[in-house]
Amino acid sequence: MIELKGISKVYNKSKPNEVKALQNINLKIEAESMLAIMGPSGSGKSTLLNILGCLDVPTAGIYKLNNQEIQSLSQGKLAAVRNRHFGFVVQDFALIEEYTVMKNVEIPLHYSKNKANKKERILTLLDTLGMKEKASEYAYNLSGGQRQRVAIARALINNPDIILADEPTGALDQEMGEQVLSIFKRINKEQNKTVLIVTHDDKIAKQCEGIVNIVDGKIY
Numbered sequence: 260m261i262e263l264k265g266i267s268k269v270y271n272k273s274k275p276n277e278v279k280a281l282q283n284i285n286l287k288i289e290a291e292s293m294l295a296i297m298g299p300s301g302s303g304k305s306t307l308l309n310i311l312g313c314l315d316v317p318t319a320g321i322y323k324l325n326n327q328e329i330q331s332l333s334q335g336k337l338a339a340v341r342n343r344h345f346g347f348v349v350q351d352f353a354l355i356e357e358y359t360v361m362k363n364v365e366i367p368l369h370y371s372k373n374k375a376n377k378k379e380r381i382l383t384l385l386d387t388l389g390m391k392e393k394a395s396e397y398a399y400n401l402s403g404g405q406r407q408r409v410a411i412a413r414a415l416i417n418n419p420d421i422i423l424a425d426e427p428t429g430a431l432d433q434e435m436g437e438q439v440l441s442i443f444k445r446i447n448k449e450q451n452k453t454v455l456i457v458t459h460d461d462k463i464a465k466q467c468e469g470i471v472n473i474v475d476g477k478i479y
């Protein structure tokens with residue numbers, strides 16, 4: 260499903276502060292797999308996730324998604340690929356605090372053509388994540404684990420086939436982290452979504468099907 264060939268990313272190219280964040284990355288990710296991406300701080304994990312999720316483009320190399328080369332698409336076409344295929348979850352949840360749960364999950368639908376049965380779809384999704392009864396609650400009244408469930412619902416509302424999660428359990432205690440991981444496992448197994456999780460936590464990584472190790476911008 261995903262194939263990276265010779266992907267490199269250089270920030271501030273040819274300037275004194277040039278950083279080679281990724282160097283000659285070759286990686287194949289099968290559809291419906293669940294992988295952890297691990298590596299020391301600054302090793303290039305977020306850069307890789309941003310390129311995979313079409314939030315950024317590589318400096319060199321080929322990125323094929325479902326056999327289509329996407330590394331040199333225009334910004335507009337890249338955004339369309341991103342909206343159609345990817346859902347994002349981040350460490351600090353990135354919810355709008357003064358919005359209700361319902362309104363937070365609705366945000367990606369503003370950019371989607373498929374607005375049919377909006378309320379029903381959101382409630383069904385919240386139900387599968389154990390958050391239906393909190394639909395009218397404001398984000399600022401939720402616990403960390405509940406916030407991450409809402410963020411996961413928001414990532415899923417457009418029915419993407421790939422979930423990219425950057426340290427999704429990093430702001431949660433062990434128990435909440437385990438619960439959130441079990442949600443990702445369920446999404447992977449029951450909804451057949453590909454799940455890629457950046458994590459520093461060995462316990463989380465061990466529960467994935469495979470681990471991509473990055474050191475100094477290279478995969479080992």
Ligand SMILES: Nc1ncnc2c1ncn2[C@@H]1O[C@H](COP(=O)(O)OP(=O)(O)OP(=O)(O)O)[C@@H](O)[C@H]1O
Nearest residue numbers: 270271278280298299300301302303304305306307
């Ligand atoms: N926008 C940017 N401009 C310049 N340099 C950047 C930029 N983003 C990241 N970098 C640099 O690229 C390298 C890789 O950063 P990246 O954030 O991908 O690492 P990471 O493994 O995700 O780190 P962490 O675990 O600390 O989040 C680092 O040296 C970082 O300082």
